[in-house]
Amino acid sequence: MLNSYDxxxxxxxxxxxxxxxxxxEDLKILLIKRxxxxxxxxxxxxxxxxxxxxxxxxAATRILNHLTGFQDIYMEQLYAFSEVDRDPxxxxxxxxxxxxxxxxxxxxxxxxxxxxxxxxxxxxxxxIFDHDRMVRRAISRLRYRTAxxxxxxxxxxxxxxxxxxQKLYEAILSKKLDKRNFISKINSLDVLVKLDEKDMLSSRxxxxxxxxxxxxxxxxxxxxxxxxx
Amino acid sequence: MLNSYDxxxxxxxxxxxxxxxxxxEDLKILLIKRxxxxxxxxxxxxxxxxxxxxxxxxAATRILNHLTGFQDIYMEQLYAFSEVDRDPxxxxxxxxxxxxxxxxxxxxxxxxxxxxxxxxxxxxxxxIFDHDRMVRRAISRLRYRTAxxxxxxxxxxxxxxxxxxQKLYEAILSKKLDKRNFISKINSLDVLVKLDEKDMLSSRxxxxxxxxxxxxxxxxxxxxxxxxx
DNA sequence: TTTAATAAGTGTTAAAATCACATTTTTTTA
DNA sequence: TAAAAAAATGTGATTTTAACACTTATTAAA
Numbered sequence: 001m002l003n004s005y006d007x008x009x010x011x012x013x014x015x016x017x018x019x020x021x022x023x024x025e026d027l028k029i030l031l032i033k034r035x036x037x038x039x040x041x042x043x044x045x046x047x048x049x050x051x052x053x054x055x056x057x058x059a060a061t062r063i064l065n066h067l068t069g070f071q072d073i074y075m076e077q078l079y080a081f082s083e084v085d086r087d088p089x090x091x092x093x094x095x096x097x098x099x100x101x102x103x104x105x106x107x108x109x110x111x112x113x114x115x116x117x118x119x120x121x122x123x124x125x126x127x128i129f130d131h132d133r134m135v136r137r138a139i140s141r142l143r144y145r146t147a148x149x150x151x152x153x154x155x156x157x158x159x160x161x162x163x164x165x166q167k168l169y170e171a172i173l174s175k176k177l178d179k180r181n182f183i184s185k186i187n188s189l190d191v192l193v194k195l196d197e198k199d200m201l202s203s204r205x206x207x208x209x210x211x212x213x214x215x216x217x218x219x220x221x222x223x224x225x226x227x228x229x
Numbered sequence: 230m231l232n233s234y235d236x237x238x239x240x241x242x243x244x245x246x247x248x249x250x251x252x253x254e255d256l257k258i259l260l261i262k263r264x265x266x267x268x269x270x271x272x273x274x275x276x277x278x279x280x281x282x283x284x285x286x287x288a289a290t291r292i293l294n295h296l297t298g299f300q301d302i303y304m305e306q307l308y309a310f311s312e313v314d315r316d317p318x319x320x321x322x323x324x325x326x327x328x329x330x331x332x333x334x335x336x337x338x339x340x341x342x343x344x345x346x347x348x349x350x351x352x353x354x355x356x357i358f359d360h361d362r363m364v365r366r367a368i369s370r371l372r373y374r375t376a377x378x379x380x381x382x383x384x385x386x387x388x389x390x391x392x393x394x395q396k397l398y399e400a401i402l403s404k405k406l407d408k409r410n411f412i413s414k415i416n417s418l419d420v421l422v423k424l425d426e427k428d429m430l431s432s433r434x435x436x437x438x439x440x441x442x443x444x445x446x447x448x449x450x451x452x453x454x455x456x457x458x
Numbered sequence: 459t460t461t462a463a464t465a466a467g468t469g470t471t472a473a474a475a476t477c478a479c480a481t482t483t484t485t486t487t488a
Numbered sequence: 489t490a491a492a493a494a495a496a497t498g499t500g501a502t503t504t505t506a507a508c509a510c511t512t513a514t515t516a517a518a
Contacts, residue, residue: 008278010239049237052320056311082285203494204485432465433514
């Protein structure tokens with residue numbers, strides 16, 4: 001059956017995922033050694049192709065789950081990369097997504113069939129194709145997101161200290177923050193619950209653990225706010 | 230020649246353009262009556278398909294130029310829309326772009342072969358497919374952009390009054406602004422040049438015309454800044 | 459020619475937000 | 489019991505933001 005679209009070009013649509021993780025100190029990204037030509041053996045983002053039967057969000061979720069085993073992950077569409085020669089094999093447009101996860105909770109479930117490893121975002125290795133550009137754009141989006149959504153929490157374990165939360169924001173924004181000012185700004189968001197429990201690993205005194213107030217957190221995630229750190 | 234991508238699905242990649250214009254009072258978008266089935270006769274964004282030989286930015290520019298005659302227009306990629314059934318004819322992913330133009334300067338050069346007309350963004354008509362969603366997302370991006378780039382200027386004639394600039398920002402943000410505060414914030418951006426000329430159309434006293442300082446403007450457009458209105 | 463009308467132009471002040479900054483507390487281990 | 493280590497906590501100065509009203513320049517009408 002003919003239709004007016006029949007003379008148009010069709011292309012491959014890739015989905016590449018920038019997976020951010022945090023391990024108490026540094027912001028990391030998950031990379032794999034590409035196991036097919038071209039650029040076999042080089043480092044690459046986790047990626048795959050869109051199927052006709054799914055939308056891009058679903059494809060991103062499927063690809064992430066397939067290559068890592070991760071489920072229920074925060075993902076957001078980033079940008080479509082479309083330079084004509086970006087993939088030497090064939091004309092491919094790639095829609096990048098970024099995801100946020102907590103390294104600790106997810107490292108054991110990492111699917112070992114694929115050689116995925118965490119790399120620090122600072123001094124990251126060179127990636128194939130235009131994947132470096134994707135990472136740079138993802139970082140810049142992530143920085144913006146911290147100012148509009150309570151996003152950083154996705155990267156932390158369920159219970160965490162203020163210090164850890166601050167380290168996370170410092171890693172994302174790549175700058176030092178003042179402890180007292182940070183705490184009062186975070187508290188003013190009104191999404192945290194202070195627990196009676198202390199974390200005794202980091203100091204002799206021990207530091208209080210926090211978790212978020214699920215309800216308030218969901219509320220703030222759907223609204224917009226402004227957090228200037 | 231076979232390669233590892235051969236078993237993957239290929240899809241049509243559309244590019245749809247949200248073209249914002251400003252006519253001294255209201256923020257508008259340019260729409261066309263679709264002249265082919267399905268949904269023939271209904272209102273739609275300006276769109277077309279990506280060719281294998283071009284990237285998305287080039288496709289957006291080509292499509293805009295072809296359907297309107299406009300050239301040298303500010304465009305920015307917005308988002309990829311990919312619901313499986315978004316286009317009933319065939320699986321199509323659409324990457325939306327938005328553009329900003331000055332209605333006055335461009336209405337005469339509007340290509341009359343296509344039945345393109347300006348519609349107010351407030352009380353806009355219902356559009357085909359998911360084009361309404363695209364418009365909503367474009368407005369929200371545009372609002373954000375006003376806070377980070379000297380973007381609004383693309384929508385004004387070369388010489389304009391402070392009043393016109395304020396009206397533009399009011400239309401984009403959909404709220405009233407204080408005249409004195411607005412002027413001082415704009416001036417602090419340091420991109421405007423006050424001319425000796427006055428616009429005598431709007432009042433008996435006449436109001437000074439401004440243009441931008443090209444050099445400073447370009448500087449600020451590439452940097453980021455923060456303008457809270 | 460005087461007056462009425464119209465939008466333009468212009469500063470100040472109070473309130474709120476931001477930033478810089480240092481000491482005390484708790485606990486463990488030597 | 490003293491020393492060490494990180495946690496916890498508040499204030500004051502500065503900057504930014506927001507609210508607010510009268511005077512000026514000009515033209516058209518009386």
